[in-house]
Amino acid sequence: MESIVFGIGITALTGALATVAGAAEDTESNIGSQGDPNSQVQLAPQMGYVHRIFNKAVAGEPPAYALWCTLGAGVAWAFMAMQINPVLAIVLGCIVATFVQGVYATTAYLGRTASLAKFGQPVYIDILKSMTTVTMAHAFIAIFATVTVCHLINSALGHPFPLPLLGLVWGLALGAAGSATGNPYYGKERQYQNQKFGAGVPIAASGNIVRYAEAGERNSLDNGYFTQKFGGAASGICFGLIVFLELWRTVIFEKVGAGWGAIIVGILMILVFTIADRFIEVWARRNYGPYTKPVEEGSS
Amino acid sequence: MTAVAAKPQVGSMFNPVAMVVGTILFLILLGVMYFLGSTPAFITLIGIVIGGVLIGFGVHFVPVGGAPAAMGQAPGIATGVAMLAAGGGLAGLFGGAWAAEQGIVMATITGAIGGGLMMAITCMMVNVVYVYGMGIPAASGKVKNDPITGDSQAEYKSQGTEGHGLPFISFVGGVVGGLFAGAGGTLIYMELLDLYKGSLPTLLGASEAQILPIAVTLAGIFAIGMFLVNAVLTAYNITGTIEGPHDPKFKRWPRSIVASAAASALCGLVAILIVIMN
């Protein structure tokens, strides 16, 4: 009984940490403009729309975050193998990981912008100086929370994988969850804020991202505030749910029914989310209504 | 991207000669394993091949829209397909590795549920963002009516786009893809783990408890490596984006079965020979 209570406590802690990690990850990737929405930041100068947005093209979020978290976990493991206190080891590991992340961010911005010289897009050194530290700060929060989750899973809950391998698994999952949830919000709502709300961006408007905004020229730092209003929270909830539910069903139900307990609970959870998704979809159709009249049979 | 070069237009979808060559290659690799190793090693290789094919096939179900999806111009999730599938599959592998003591069948099913759960949560949150954050309903651009629910799609598609969000068939596709990918990754991991736990003690001259960390990491890194290879092969097969099982591109799956089988057989053979050969 006691071990289950301990397990639930650790699970709750990891769920909370994972939520923070998800929110910080999405904020960081939107301040740096990473992932699929970055294609618009790349495209804009080619269509004549020169901008002052940070163009951080470091792979996509899943492999990039897999690297930072594995790196942090690996260096933390090395320090722990040298008998350094685990908390200090994790902090030092995450500092190294954040440093590497900052270096990659700067080289990506310089590389992509220098290669757009033909279209007159200048390299703004002040953007490099101001954005890099902010994106590193958010990345540190995300990496630290994820590496702590991995350490808790490894040492407190007894998962067989070593720390760096757990860092790979959860870093990749963090990037995938944060990217899937946060990218459309940043891409459509922020980059194309001047398009009509409530519809996708028409293909003809590609490249025409918002460059002049609330107070002067749009700056990637503003995207951080914007992200936290919805996208960051949604990504945090997404990753937090993933980590929490995965651990919760295993810790409580693993011993029930020789393992079948956890499986049945998992299937039930999938069904719950399917029903919730269907509800959301039907709610949208009923409340928003169609864009045009339904196409009748026989007409094009 | 402006760095695009000319590529000859593909005529038919399948290349029969290459499919036959791929199948023959797969059978040759199986034969090599049969003669070089014992029957348990052969069964391990069969398990690895099944795992690889599950991954390759499962990734076809995952709805990925790429860069246009990030702007509400195409349905699907706005991430790279190999990486999204890897995220789901590895979350499944995590759960499956935890259930390793309960036997290979239980671990594989647990892994499948883990992957499916991760994809279910992610797909639901994607729709939450589209509906409640952006005010955009889900609509597919490839079919007139959703194959499962029968909802009409055309009038819910905003003007100038190919669709947006995750219609129900795409959601189901995502979950099924997560199930298969999680199962496949866990199967590869379990087969290799059993083999390494059995052979590494004699190879290194140590007790099983001592070499267990090596066996776990070796099996884990092989599983991840083969997962990525199979996922990227599938990404090549669907050329980057797919709406889900209802997408016409889904019909390309036989090519992926042959490619995944041969690739997994080769990689699995090498992974097994590490402990068999001396």
Place this chain on the structure above:
Amino acid sequence: MTVKVEVIEGGVPHDKIMIAGLVSSLVCIYLTYVNVLTQTEMFSFFGGIAAVAALIWGSNTIKVLCSYGIGTGVPSAGMMAFGSGVIAMLFATKFGILAPIVALILAAIIGAVLGYLANNVLNMKIPTMIRSLTEMSIVGALSLMGFAALTCGGFTFADLTTNVISIFGIALPSYQATFIAGGAIAVAFLLGAIAIQHPFNACLGPGWTQDRMLTLTAECGFISMVVCAIMSFALISVSSAVISLIVALIGWVFTYHQYFVLSKRDAAAWLDAKPIPDVEGH
């Protein structure tokens, strides 16, 4: 149907880079074998240099492959390279001093098979697919072997899986705190997978120049070397790890500074806190 061709041109031919990268990488990996001959661990840093050389070759291969528009993006190619390379590298470590050669041959076989499957079975029909995937697989195997040699002092299976730790002054063999069992191989795997694709991905665009991309590869390789050198403090003697760290830091600072210089040379303008310039009235 005619399609406009716009392949990025210029720079040193790929074959020269391939031969230079292959030879220097193999030579540097073998230089770490001096560790065994001299019974020290001081020459481990050559492993990092081998990885840098292999990565430089690999990034040019990715440029050649991805210039054809494979449709999935650049990071997948890096994952493919290291996914196939790690399997070849781990098998090759069993062969003692012949390990790098075996890794080369086996990675070439795996890469060629994967290339054939991708190009013909999956009908991608890209001219350089088979050759590029073969090269990338070799690069993956060699850079992983370089990182392994850097981190634990050797490239044989015994080096990667055993470590001598001292408890209360008695030296005991341990399997737990090693390159493989500790999971450091996962770190090397991802370091290489991101480092091989980042240079082409980051320098993508009409203004691509080869020397800037290859300088960026060297910089990525050296920062990966810094991380592996930090991890090596747990596995090899402190003095050897300090040597590796110093070599890596010097290499990184130099290439990072060079990269800034080249970016300044290539950029349209190098502005500090200036507004958006007027371009064609937009």
